[in-house]
Amino acid sequence: MESHVNGERAGPTRAEVALRTAVRLQRRLPTARRVSGAMQFPLRAPTVPGGVEPTPKETRLGGAYDTEWARSPAARLGRLALLEGAVRPLVWAIADPDRRGYDRLVGLNGPAIFAANHLSHIDAGLLLTSLPEPWRHRAFAGAAADYFFDSRVKATLAALALNAIPIERTKVTRRSAALAAELIDDGWSMVIFPEGGRSPDRWGQAFRAGAAFLAVRTGVPVVPVHLEGTGRILPKGTSKLVPGRTRVTFGTPLQPGPDEDMRDLSVRIEAAVTALADEVAGDWWTARRRAHAGLSPPLSGPDAGAWRRAWALGDRRSHRRTRREPWPLRD
Amino acid sequence: MPRPGLVLDVDSSTPPILFHHGESFRLEKLPAGRSRVVYPGEPLDAIRDVEGAIGDTLLHPLDSDPLPSLLFPGMRLVIAFDDVSLPLPKMKRPDIRQRVIEAVLDLAAAAGVDDVRIIAALALHRRMTEDELRHAVGDRVYDAFAPDGRLYNHDAEDPDDLAFLGTTPQGEEIEINKAAAESDLLVYVNINIVSMDGGHKSTATGLASYRSIRHHHNPATMEHSRSFMDRHSSELHHSNWRMGKVIRDAGVKVFQIESTLNTNVFGETGPLSVLQKREWEWSGRDRATYMAMSAGLKRMSANSRRRIFQSHEAPYGVTSVTAGAIEPVHERTLEHCFAQHLVPVEGQTDILTLGLPYICPYNVNSIMNPILVMCLGLGYFFNMYRGRPLVREGGVLIMSHPTPWEFHPVHHPSYIDFFEEVLADTTDPKLIAETYEKRYAEDEWYRHLYRTSHAYHGVHPFYMWYWGAHALAHLGSVIIVGGNVPAVRRLGFRPASTMQDALEMATDTVGPQPTVTHLHNPPIVMADVT
Numbered sequence: 019m020e021s022h023v024n025g026e027r028a029g030p031t032r033a034e035v036a037l038r039t040a041v042r043l044q045r046r047l048p049t050a051r052r053v054s055g056a057m058q059f060p061l062r063a064p065t066v067p068g069g070v071e072p073t074p075k076e077t078r079l080g081g082a083y084d085t086e087w088a089r090s091p092a093a094r095l096g097r098l099a100l101l102e103g104a105v106r107p108l109v110w111a112i113a114d115p116d117r118r119g120y121d122r123l124v125g126l127n128g129p130a131i132f133a134a135n136h137l138s139h140i141d142a143g144l145l146l147t148s149l150p151e152p153w154r155h156r157a158f159a160g161a162a163a164d165y166f167f168d169s170r171v172k173a174t175l176a177a178l179a180l181n182a183i184p185i186e187r188t189k190v191t192r193r194s195a196a197l198a199a200e201l202i203d204d205g206w207s208m209v210i211f212p213e214g215g216r217s218p219d220r221w222g223q224a225f226r227a228g229a230a231f232l233a234v235r236t237g238v239p240v241v242p243v244h245l246e247g248t249g250r251i252l253p254k255g256t257s258k259l260v261p262g263r264t265r266v267t268f269g270t271p272l273q274p275g276p277d278e279d280m281r282d283l284s285v286r287i288e289a290a291v292t293a294l295a296d297e298v299a300g301d302w303w304t305a306r307r308r309a310h311a312g313l314s315p316p317l318s319g320p321d322a323g324a325w326r327r328a329w330a331l332g333d334r335r336s337h338r339r340t341r342r343e344p345w346p347l348r349d
Numbered sequence: 350m351p352r353p354g355l356v357l358d359v360d361s362s363t364p365p366i367l368f369h370h371g372e373s374f375r376l377e378k379l380p381a382g383r384s385r386v387v388y389p390g391e392p393l394d395a396i397r398d399v400e401g402a403i404g405d406t407l408l409h410p411l412d413s414d415p416l417p418s419l420l421f422p423g424m425r426l427v428i429a430f431d432d433v434s435l436p437l438p439k440m441k442r443p444d445i446r447q448r449v450i451e452a453v454l455d456l457a458a459a460a461g462v463d464d465v466r467i468i469a470a471l472a473l474h475r476r477m478t479e480d481e482l483r484h485a486v487g488d489r490v491y492d493a494f495a496p497d498g499r500l501y502n503h504d505a506e507d508p509d510d511l512a513f514l515g516t517t518p519q520g521e522e523i524e525i526n527k528a529a530a531e532s533d534l535l536v537y538v539n540i541n542i543v544s545m546d547g548g549h550k551s552t553a554t555g556l557a558s559y560r561s562i563r564h565h566h567n568p569a570t571m572e573h574s575r576s577f578m579d580r581h582s583s584e585l586h587h588s589n590w591r592m593g594k595v596i597r598d599a600g601v602k603v604f605q606i607e608s609t610l611n612t613n614v615f616g617e618t619g620p621l622s623v624l625q626k627r628e629w630e631w632s633g634r635d636r637a638t639y640m641a642m643s644a645g646l647k648r649m650s651a652n653s654r655r656r657i658f659q660s661h662e663a664p665y666g667v668t669s670v671t672a673g674a675i676e677p678v679h680e681r682t683l684e685h686c687f688a689q690h691l692v693p694v695e696g697q698t699d700i701l702t703l704g705l706p707y708i709c710p711y712n713v714n715s716i717m718n719p720i721l722v723m724c725l726g727l728g729y730f731f732n733m734y735r736g737r738p739l740v741r742e743g744g745v746l747i748m749s750h751p752t753p754w755e756f757h758p759v760h761h762p763s764y765i766d767f768f769e770e771v772l773a774d775t776t777d778p779k780l781i782a783e784t785y786e787k788r789y790a791e792d793e794w795y796r797h798l799y800r801t802s803h804a805y806h807g808v809h810p811f812y813m814w815y816w817g818a819h820a821l822a823h824l825g826s827v828i829i830v831g832g833n834v835p836a837v838r839r840l841g842f843r844p845a846s847t848m849q850d851a852l853e854m855a856t857d858t859v860g861p862q863p864t865v866t867h868l869h870n871p872p873i874v875m876a877d878v879t
Contacts, residue, residue, distance in 0.1 A: 121443035121487065125399060270400075303465070303493035306458035 079173060081163040081186045081193060088177035089158075089206075098155060100179050106147045112261040113140055113251060117148050119268035119294075123241065126271050129207045131240045132157070133229040133287050135222050135295070135317060136211035137249035142180050144248060145209050148266045153207045160185040160198060160210040160228070180209075185228070187214055195231065202236040212287065220249040220331055222317025225291075230284035233274045240287050242269035244294035269294045292317050351391035354692030354874055359384035359865075364628045366867055368704030368848075370831060371717065371751045372654035373646045374624075374639070375704065377848040384865040385698075387739075388627060389874035392611035393689050395666020399445070402670050403452045406606070410673030411681065416453065416604060419534050420460035427532040428453060429503075429556055432471035433481045434710035436542040436610055441662040445608045447487035449538045449670065453606070454490065466528050467500040470537070470555030472562060473799070473806035474711070475760050476502040481714070505558040505806065506796050514599040517591040521564035523599075526556040530601055539607045543733075543873060544578050544686040547607045548679035549593025550586060557592075559790055559808060564588060568778035571818040576732035578875060580683070593675060606672040609685040610665040612872035621661065625872050651753065658707045659714050687735075690875040694739065697878065699863035700855050701740035702848070703730045705750040706871055711805065711813065716757040719836040720764050720772075720813050722750050727817030727827065730870060736878040739866055743825040745855040749848070752832030752840075759803055763795045767810035768839065776841035778818040786811050825858040 030038075048056070078084070087093055109115065130153065134145055142159050149157055161167070163184035166176040176182040183201070185194045198208060210232075212225040233240045247264035269290050274283050292314045297305035299315070308314045319327050357363065365376035366386055379386070396402045407416040420426065430446045433439075450467065457465060467486065469477050482500065483491045494500035503526050504510060512530035514523045529535045529552070537555075541547045554562060564570075565588035571577070573584040580586040597603070615621035620642060623635040631639070646654055669685040671678045709717060709725040717725070726748040731738065740746060756765045771785050786808060789795065795807025820827075827842040828851045837844040845851035855863060868874060 118488065121447070124443055125397070297489070301493035301496075302489035303454060303458065306455055307461070307463075310455075310459040311461070 079170065080167050081184045083163070083167045083173045083177070083184050085177045085181075085183050085197075088181050089201075093178060094155070097178060097181060101147060101155075105143045105179065109140065109144050109147050112259060113144055113248065113264040114262070115144060115148060116263070116265045117268075118265065120150055122268055122270045123150060126239065126241070129153075129156075129202050129205050129236075129238050130271060131202070131208045131210060131229050131233050131238060132243050133210050133212050133225075133240050133291070134243035134245050135217075135291055136213045136215065137217050137220060137245060138252045138254075139216070140252050141211065141216075141245055141248050142182075142209065144245065144264060144266060145243060146180060149207075149209070156205065157181065157207045157209055158183055158198075158201055160194070160208060162187050162215060163194070165215075185210075195228070195235075198232055199235050202232065202238055208232065212284070216254040217249065218254050219319075219327060220253055221319030221327060222292075222295075224318065225284055225288040227280050227284040229287055230274075230280040230282075233272075233283060234278060234280045237274065239271035239273045240283070241271045242287055242290035242294060243267065244269070244291050244298055246295070246298050265298055267294045267298055288317070289314070351393055354390040355388050356692065356694055357386045357388060359386060366869070367624070367628060368702070368749045368867075369624075369706040369871065370704060370749045371753075372651070372658050372707045373751075374643060375749055375831070375848070377702075377749075379702070379848075379865055379867060380852065383862060384867065386867045386869050387692055387694055387874055387876055388869045389612055389625075389872045390689060390692065392613035392625075392666060392872070393668050395611055395613075395668060396670070399448055399667050399670070400452070402667070403449055406670050406672040407452060407456065410604070411671065411677040412674035413604060413672070416536075416672065417456050417460060419602075419604060420457050420462050422461035422463070424462055424533040425464045425528075425531065426457055426462050426466070426534055426536065427526075427529045428465065428467045428536045428538060429470040429526075429529060429552070430467070430485065430538040431540050431546070431551070431555065432469050432474055432502075433477050433485070433713045434471075434474060435540045435546065436663070436665065437708050437710060437713070438614065438659075438661050438663050439484060439713065440610070441664045442484065443487060444485050445540060445610070445667055445670070446485050446538050447490065449606050449608065450486055450490055453536050453538070465494070465499060466532075467494050468526060468529065468556070469502045470526075470551065471503055472555050472557060473505055473559060473809055473812070475799070475803045475805045478714075478803060503556055504800055505562075506800050511558050514601070515595045517588075517595055519588075519591060521588060521592060522560055523553065523592045523595045524558045524561045525552065525596065525601075529556050530596075530599070532601075534602050534604060536604045536606065539605070541607050541609050541682045541686055543690070543729075544580065544683055544875070545583075545732075547605075547682055548580065548586065548589070549596075549675055550589040551605065551675075552596060552601075552603055553589045553592035559806065561592070563786075563790070563808075564592075566812045566815060568782050568815050568818045571778075571815045572822055573819075574732075575819060576734050576738070578732050579735045580679075582735075603675055604672065605675045605678045606670065607678050607682040608670045609668045609682055609689070611668050611689055613665050614663045614872045615661075616664045651755075655707070655716065687875070690733075690873050691735065691877045692874055694866075694876040694878050697737060697741040698739060698744065698866035699741060699859040700745045700747060700852065700865045701731070702747045702865060702867040703749065703870070704867075705730070705748050711809070712757070712760075715760045716753075716755050717750075718756045718761055718764055718768070719752050719754065719833075719840055720768060720810050722748070722752045722829070722832075723840050723842075724813040724816045726750070727820035727824075728813070729816070730868060731817070731820040731823075733868065733870065733873070733875045734878050735875065738820075738823060739868065739876050739878055740824065742823055743858070744823075745826045745828065745858050745863075746820065746824050747828045747830060747845075747848070747851045747855060749830040750832055752829055752836050754833050754836040754839075760805060761810070762798055762804050763789055763792070763807040764805070764810040764813075767814075771810075772839050772841075776814075776821075778815050778821065781811060781814060826855065828854055 158181040161182035167173040167184040212229045213223040244267045250262045293309040361381045368375040510527045512527040577583045615624045671681045790808035798804035799806045829837045834844045
């Protein structure tokens with residue numbers, strides 16, 4: 019119906035009419051929800067009868083996340099591109115690593131377990147990009163199931179970028195160990211942080227026996243690695259990235275003895291990383307003498323109150339970018 | 350299983366033979382029917398677990414108590430090691446010296462030893478630079494000992510750090526590094542790249558002063574060392590062994606650790622691998638690599654070529670590590686050396702041909718000057734024999750090398766004067782020794798440069814010349830192919846443009862239709878001539 023005002027034609031334009039028609043038609047179209055709601059079993063999932071205890075939904079995250087896909091040729095190619103094209107430049111830009119001790123790996127053949135201290139989220143990327151060939155592109159990382167695999171996005175990223183497998187920290191399970199051992203037997207090397215998590219106060223924590231257990235079970239050597247400086251860059255409790263300098267020091271591979279107890283090997287691994295830390299802080303000769311005398315400064319820092327432990331960190335405690343005075347206050 | 354060396358009789362189907370020519374190469378056709386080529390054996394299998402072998406030999410040394418039982422708190426421990434002249438070319442990291450020194454230090458640390466000094470036993474060679482020391486002993490040892498002066502170069506001219514230990518019955522004076530002489534234990538870490546190295550020579554020469562070294566580095570000794578690669582027929586070694594006895598009698602306790610390397614100089618893969626293959630086994634890829642390499646090198650400046658070659662690090666394999674008393678250790682070491690290097694050769698030849706490479710013990714990271722060309726050819730390569738020289742007395746030596754009239758002014762200052770002044774006067778080693786040696790050896794400026802810069806000792810060019818004394822007395826003529834003509838003439842040799850010209854010129858000395866033998870070196874080969 020058209021109306022006329024002052025002899026002129028009034029009312030909606032043709033375009034407005036077309037738009038309203040389109041909206042009406044769209045409302046009449048069935049939505050996905052309406053369609054699925056209209057579907058009946060067996061086209062839709064069955065409902066649970068009242069009074070019946072529903073079966074617990076099987077989680078595909080956490081320790082149950084299946085990382086098999088991350089070792090397919092396509093994923094390996096993607097990881098190669100990601101590691102060399104993104105992670106390495108990023109690590110170089112924010113961590114400026116000084117890598118030492120490669121000479122100690124001469125003569126090491128086949129898979130190995132690289133066990134390092136853990137201070138920061140960048141440790142895994144730093145260590146993976148520091149591994150020499152032939153281990154670098156045939157390595158997987160043990161990552162906390164409850165942290166890295168608690169959502170699908172994080173799990174996918176961890177599996178793709180780090181070839182991470184979930185390691186349970188909060189409960190005892192054989193699945194992680196069995197998978198890790200299977201991969202090592204298949205020729206993959208493992209990157210693991212035996213402390214089980216990032217240090218809360220930038221001092222080391224006691225080593226757990228996971229690395230030693232796997233070494234004893236698979237018979238492969240453990241390479242102790244010390245990471246220095248990452249605690250300043252992205253420590254636990256902060257999300258602010260502060261670029262700094264780091265040092266990665268590889269130690270002499272430790273071969274598990276034929277009848278060696280995993281606890282003894284774990285002690286040896288921790289002692290080796292401790293000696294490497296001493297070597298980095300001072301010099302190799304002093305570190306060796308202290309190590310033989312059992313006097314290496316412990317990774318866990320002084321047995322004292324919190325402020326004294328923080329004080330003893332010295333320069334390592336600073337997580338601040340040095341403030342640069344603006345011109346003309348600076349030269 | 351590596352193939353042993355062989356002697357190839359050249360016939361018309363033999364491909365041209367590779368001659369090293371400084372920082373380049375030549376392919377030369379040798380006369381068929383009267384020529385032969387001595388090829389080195391393939392690199393022997395290397396020890397797989399080097400650290401294990403080192404640990405084992407330190408705990409089970411020959412004729413000595415295990416090293417841990419010789420170490421105790423409060424002792425003075427000195428570790429001496431071979432300098433930059435070994436191995437050639439330098440070894441891919443980690444150097445075997447680093448691996449041995451770290452193992453020794455680890456035992457010393459366990460024993461609670463505090464007083465440790467580490468000394469580069471360089472005799473009258475130039476002081477090693479920081480980079481060279483780091484390469485030899487590794488960053489860990491360098492960073493732990495060098496900053497406070499506990500890792501240093503031996504100074505053969507420091508009166509405060511030399512100890513006189515006595516004289517041999519032949520009147521040879523022995524003066525060696527004082528810290529080593531007064532230590533409770535001297536651990537010597539050696540590399541035996543050829544059979545000349547090691548034994549008593551390590552300490553008696555490596556840690557000695559000019560006063561001591563002059564007794565065996567002279568024309569008479571060198572002329573009677575036939576050859577100095579065969580210690581039982583070498584007057585140089587007899588003198589060092591006499592000195593070693595005096596050192597031992599003076600109470601210096603030496604724990605010798607010797608190691609041998611295989612001849613994997615250029616690697617089994619990579620562009621240089623073609624250089625250690627036999628010519629008839631070059632694949633299409635090898636030939637393409639060789640042609641590309643030769644063409645590329647031709648277009649480069651001499652400095653660029655030098656930089657490329659001097660940066661090459663050889664992927665040697667370690668074939669033995671033996672520790673204990675000097676003499677039994679050295680005998681074991683020689684067995685390993687000869688197993689790698691010796692090739693049986695029947696009879697001598699009229700003409701010996703050599704292709705001289707870019708490096709000798711005295712131009713590491715430096716320039717191969719004409720005096721070093723002479724030393725490498727007439728000293729080292731000519732002496733790569735046991736029994737009799739490969740070339741007959743009065744025969745001709747033909748060497749291929751560009752022999753540039755060029756010297757490294759920092760490393761070889763006295764060489765420049767030696768070349769300009771001494772060789773312009775005479776090339777007779779005895780006359781040179783009598784007339785000039787003392788003045789150069791005691792020159793204060795050369796002494797200053799040796800002690801504070803990176804210069805070879807003032808007397809060093811004389812020793813290089815004496816090194817060739819046996820060959821000079823033995824040979825009828827020496828021809829250098831492709832060398833700088835004035836430089837070659839200054840050396841007293843004859844220049845030739847091509848190998849064919851040189852062979853033609855040689856007939857003046859040895860007559861028509863001479864027999865020719867080519868020593869296909871490097872990799873190192875030593876002829877066992879019967």
